[in-house]
Amino acid sequence: MTTAGIPSQPKCFICEKNKDNLYTCEGCSKQFCVTDLPKHRQGHVLELEKIVTDWDTFQQIISEQKHDLSHRPLIQQVNEWERDSIMKIKQRAEDCRQTLFESRDENIIEMKRKLNQFIVDLRKMREDDDFNEIHLNKLRTLLEELKAKLGQPLHVCIPEERKSFINKILITNKASVSPSKPAFLPLRSCSVDIHPNAQWKQNGLTVAGGNGQGNGMNQLSNPWGLYVDDDDQTVYVADVANRRVVKWKSSATNGQVATSINGHRREAHQLPRSFDMIVDKERDSLIVCDYTSRSVVRWPLEKGTSRETIISDVNCIGLTMDENGSLYVVDNEVAEVRRYSRGESQGTVVAGGNGRGNRVDQLSNPTYIFVDRDRSVYVSDNENHRVMKWMEGARQGIVVAGGHEQGNGLTQLAYPLGVVVDQLDAVYVADSMNHRIVRWPKGATQGSVIVGGNGKGGESNQLYTPVGLSFDQHSNLYVVDNGKHQVQKFNIDSNP
Numbered sequence: 001m002t003t004a005g006i007p008s009q010p011k012c013f014i015c016e017k018n019k020d021n022l023y024t025c026e027g028c029s030k031q032f033c034v035t036d037l038p039k040h041r042q043g044h045v046l047e048l049e050k051i052v053t054d055w056d057t058f059q060q061i062i063s064e065q066k067h068d069l070s071h072r073p074l075i076q077q078v079n080e081w082e083r084d085s086i087m088k089i090k091q092r093a094e095d096c097r098q099t100l101f102e103s104r105d106e107n108i109i110e111m112k113r114k115l116n117q118f119i120v121d122l123r124k125m126r127e128d129d130d131f132n133e134i135h136l137n138k139l140r141t142l143l144e145e146l147k148a149k150l151g152q153p154l155h156v157c158i159p160e161e162r163k164s165f166i167n168k169i170l171i172t173n174k175a176s177v178s179p180s181k182p183a184f185l186p187l188r189s190c191s192v193d194i195h196p197n198a199q200w201k202q203n204g205l206t207v208a209g210g211n212g213q214g215n216g217m218n219q220l221s222n223p224w225g226l227y228v229d230d231d232d233q234t235v236y237v238a239d240v241a242n243r244r245v246v247k248w249k250s251s252a253t254n255g256q257v258a259t260s261i262n263g264h265r266r267e268a269h270q271l272p273r274s275f276d277m278i279v280d281k282e283r284d285s286l287i288v289c290d291y292t293s294r295s296v297v298r299w300p301l302e303k304g305t306s307r308e309t310i311i312s313d314v315n316c317i318g319l320t321m322d323e324n325g326s327l328y329v330v331d332n333e334v335a336e337v338r339r340y341s342r343g344e345s346q347g348t349v350v351a352g353g354n355g356r357g358n359r360v361d362q363l364s365n366p367t368y369i370f371v372d373r374d375r376s377v378y379v380s381d382n383e384n385h386r387v388m389k390w391m392e393g394a395r396q397g398i399v400v401a402g403g404h405e406q407g408n409g410l411t412q413l414a415y416p417l418g419v420v421v422d423q424l425d426a427v428y429v430a431d432s433m434n435h436r437i438v439r440w441p442k443g444a445t446q447g448s449v450i451v452g453g454n455g456k457g458g459e460s461n462q463l464y465t466p467v468g469l470s471f472d473q474h475s476n477l478y479v480v481d482n483g484k485h486q487v488q489k490f491n492i493d494s495n496p
Contacts, residue, residue: 012036027132044131051139052122058147059115062108075100111146118142184323186372186421187278188227190471194422196441198495200450200477203460204488207478208235208248208255213485215242217254220485225276225289225318225368226418226468228478235478235487236286238274238468245277245286245299248487258286259299275317276368276468287327289316296329311340311347318368318380328371330379335363337377337390351377351390351397358384361396368418368430368468378427380416387419387429387440401427401440401447408434410446418469418480430466430479437466437479451477451490458484 009018014036022031025040032040078096118139125131185191209220225238233250236258246255259274273292279301280287286299287310296311296319315333322328327340328350335356338347352363364383371377375392378400385406388397402413418430425442428450436453440446452463464483471477475492 014039025132027134027136044133044136047136048122048126048131051136051143054143055115055119055122058143059112062111062115114142114146184373185473186322186370187320188370188420188470189372190422190475191230191473192475192495193424194426194475195496196424196426198475199493200490201493202451202490204451204479204481204490205460206486207250207489208237208246209486210484213241217246217256220246220255220487223480223482223485223487224467225274226470226478226480226487227278228470228472229279230473233472236277236279237480237487238277238289240273240275243273243292245274245288258301259288276319278319278321280321282325287319287321289319289329291316296327311345314338318366320369320371322371322375323373328369328377330366330369332365332367332382335366337363337366337369337379350392351379351388359396360388360399363388363397367416370419370421372421372425378419378421380419380429382415382417385413385415387413387416387427400442401429401438406433410438410448413438417467420469420471422471428469428477430469432465432467432482435463435465437463437469437477451479456483460488463488 009020010022010031011018012022012033012035013030014032017033019033022033023037024031027044030040075097078100122139125135209218209223211218213219213221215221220237220239221241222239223237224240227236228234229236235248237246237248237255239246245258247258248255273290274288275291277286277288279285280298283298284301286301288297288299290297293309294313294315295309296314296316298308298310300307311327311329314329315331316329317332318330320328322339325342328337329340329347330337334353336349336352339350340347351369352361352366354362356362356364358364363379363381365381366379367382368380369377377390377392379388379390379397381388384403386399386402389400390397402411402416404411406412406414408414413429413431414433415431416429417432420428422428427440427442429438429440429447431438434453435456436449437451438447439450452461452466454462456462456464458464463479463481465481466479467482468480468487469478475495477490477492479488479490481488
């Protein structure tokens, strides 16, 4: 004979004793005896007091944020733009600053409105003593959401207008900026911000040459210029002594001659003695400094027509291109850099042009250049042992690296050659006779060695007269190691 089960007597959640008279909490659905129910309620009161304290702290943070936005990246960008353009754009900078303040104020006003409403609710709950876990969880969730919202960047960005040589900026919603056209990435730069404390592996990987000096397809002889194709990490090298431009695909053991016509290699005397070149992807061609014929030529990457001379009568040793397709050419014979718009034959002097010398409006044996998004020109002023920055429209340059005579100190350079600039305007220099790569943060009075600096030699942590310089899109650094007739790749090791 079976008997029906006898239901167990309910227990208090705190004391765990069987009690006849238990009270159920609507917030947590747990049961408590008459002795322990006040203890449970006291926990509610303490949690509410903690939330109130957090609210007060958050209010203080909002007040401080309202009056101090100087740490915000967008404000820093506006301030930086103002300093670089000096007096001509001060009023515009003030307008943009005011827009940012108003945008943040609107955000703060909305948060304070929600904050005030819940303070009213809090006071009512405390006065009525009518709240439970559900109310507390809602308050806690709202507080965390507002904290997260305050820490988020403003939903605005600063696109540039290029209607004059001063780049105007404005504040606009990010959603209104078309994502269809990616931001222009200066040639040889990288697409990510490089932290000031970033480090590179000290042992390089050979990605071109490295088999002694020679004219074999696995060799280079006196290489200079460098271009890295970010689509597939193909490396183009100006193989000067062999009078050819060679492309080395990623992980390849042999290179391929890139300066060819109709698929055939040309005789050595027909090829340019080139110190630099870039790839024009829009027209699927190489643009080459033909030092021998004193010209800049376009050379098809694939089978096609014969080479085309696009600039004549220029002692070209270095070149690059901006986002508008304008070419910037270094003429080291007359110590100047000229910009050539599409179809233009004369060009405009954008750096130097006042004869050889060491004044800030002069250059002496300029070699390589870098042009940033603002069309400022950075020039390795080789015989003055410095790197100069010429802002667009400027009549003189600014020393951004070196400039303290030839030497091996951290304030000095010795015959600088390759130069690139990152997104934070730090300058990277191939300090050729010191056999090292040096980084100069913006505004710094001295640089720091990031690669090499261990004397010239054949070890993987040594350089021997570095010349060409380039980043890939992942911030890995490529260096033409001229004295070892190879190209070295130094992988990024840490970028905090």
